[in-house]
Amino acid sequence: MAGSDSPQRGQAQMFGSSALVWDGMDMLPASLGPKLKSKSKSRANVLAVGDSVEVARDAAGALSIVSIAPRRTSLARAGGEGREAQFVAANAEQAVIVTSAAEPPFRPGLVDRWALLAHRGGISPMLCLNKADLVTREEAERMIADAAIPLPFVLVSAKTGSGINELKETIQGITSVFVGHSGVGKSSLLRRLIPEEQIATGTLSEKSGKGRHTTSSARLYRLPEGGLVIDTPGVRSVALGGTGPAEVASVFPEIQDAPPCRFTSCTHRMEPGCSVLAGVQTGAIPENVYARYRKLLLEVLVP
Numbered sequence: 153m154a155g156s157d158s159p160q161r162g163q164a165q166m167f168g169s170s171a172l173v174w175d176g177m178d179m180l181p182a183s184l185g186p187k188l189k190s191k192s193k194s195r196a197n198v199l200a201v202g203d204s205v206e207v208a209r210d211a212a213g214a215l216s217i218v219s220i221a222p223r224r225t226s227l228a229r230a231g232g233e234g235r236e237a238q239f240v241a242a243n244a245e246q247a248v249i250v251t252s253a254a255e256p257p258f259r260p261g262l263v264d265r266w267a268l269l270a271h272r273g274g275i276s277p278m279l280c281l282n283k284a285d286l287v288t289r290e291e292a293e294r295m296i297a298d299a300a301i302p303l304p305f306v307l308v309s310a311k312t313g314s315g316i317n318e319l320k321e322t323i324q325g326i327t328s329v330f331v332g333h334s335g336v337g338k339s340s341l342l343r344r345l346i347p348e349e350q351i352a353t354g355t356l357s358e359k360s361g362k363g364r365h366t367t368s369s370a371r372l373y374r375l376p377e378g379g380l381v382i383d384t385p386g387v388r389s390v391a392l393g394g395t396g397p398a399e400v401a402s403v404f405p406e407i408q409d410a411p412p413c414r415f416t417s418c419t420h421r422m423e424p425g426c427s428v429l430a431g432v433q434t435g436a437i438p439e440n441v442y443a444r445y446r447k448l449l450l451e452v453l454v455p
């Protein structure tokens with residue numbers, strides 16, 4: 153890209169306060185152009201990691217980002233009261249929801265939340281259960297079955313390397329974003345996938361058993377086999393923002409595919425003529441799937 157005058161395209165990634173643009177060959181430092189700068193007070197809300205940007209060289213030879221293409225997909229957490237949504241990543245095709253089988257313990261509730269946000273942003277979610285070395289295969293499979301998580305899943309260990317090839321196959325050639333709690337091993341998995349990169353990983357707090365928030369901002373990496381991966385910082389909670397039964401149902405195929413209920417506004421909790429409740433009665437919808445739906449719905453209806 154160096155030396156060219158015409159604007160060129162690349163993919164953005166941020167490093168704390170400065171942006172980098174991946175042009176297919178190199179990571180080039182670039183600043184936000186004046187037009188984009190004036191758009192928002194905070195850079196985070198203008199540019200997200202993975203954004204497809206156009207950069208141009210100014211008179212002094214510095215690169216600046218002149219435009220951002222409309223996002224094909226976006227992963228965003230809802231902002232708190234009065235705050236804007238927080239973009240996690242742009243243009244990813246797949247969200248790899250990373251959890252650990254132990255240390256920290258498996259938390260299915262967070263998986264549903266990320267799956268909902270992925271669906272909302274047009275991204276396919278999948279589950280990656282890490283730290284397989286800490287449990288038996290049977291225990292891991294039982295965990296997933298008990299939680300009734302309706303996602304494709306891989307069981308891996310960043311420590312021993314088991315399952316890593318399977319994970320590689322699912323992310324090859326596309327853009328994936330890794331999300332999940334702090335300490336589940338997102339960065340450790342990336343270190344396995346891209347051995348030549350110096351990716352920082354952390355330890356768990358002895359007191360709480362939780363991660364130490366080692367990754368502090370999202371980063372884009374290129375996989376040696378082709379494809380891009382966005383590593384993100386672990387989050388404590390995932391705000392979903394205003395949503396309703398239809399969006400919650402999108403996480404659970406059995407519920408989403410149920411025939412229409414008598415009332416279009418049905419929340420599938422106690423309404424007459426509810427086809428979901430009927431499905432639970434007949435066993436067409438497994439009880440644990442329905443229980444997860446109820447739990448997530450309660451969380452989004454009662455903030």
Ligand SMILES: Nc1nc2c(ncn2[C@@H]2O[C@H](COP(=O)(O)OP(=O)(O)OP(=O)(O)O)[C@@H](O)[C@H]2O)c(=O)[nH]1
Pocket residue numbers: 282283284285286308309310311312332333334335336337338339340341352353354355356363364365366367368384385386387
């Ligand atoms: N036993 C075991 N430990 C692992 C495995 N993967 C990661 N760890 C450990 O888990 C801890 C946290 O790993 P990280 O990769 O930093 O976790 P992270 O998800 O990137 O955490 P944040 O950046 O804070 O969000 C480290 O002590 C790793 O050594 C695994 O497969 N098995």
Ligand SMILES: [Mg+2]
Pocket residue numbers: 338339340352353366367384385386
């Ligand atoms: Mg990390």
Ligand SMILES: [Zn+2]
Pocket residue numbers: 413418419420421423425426427428429
């Ligand atoms: Zn219903």
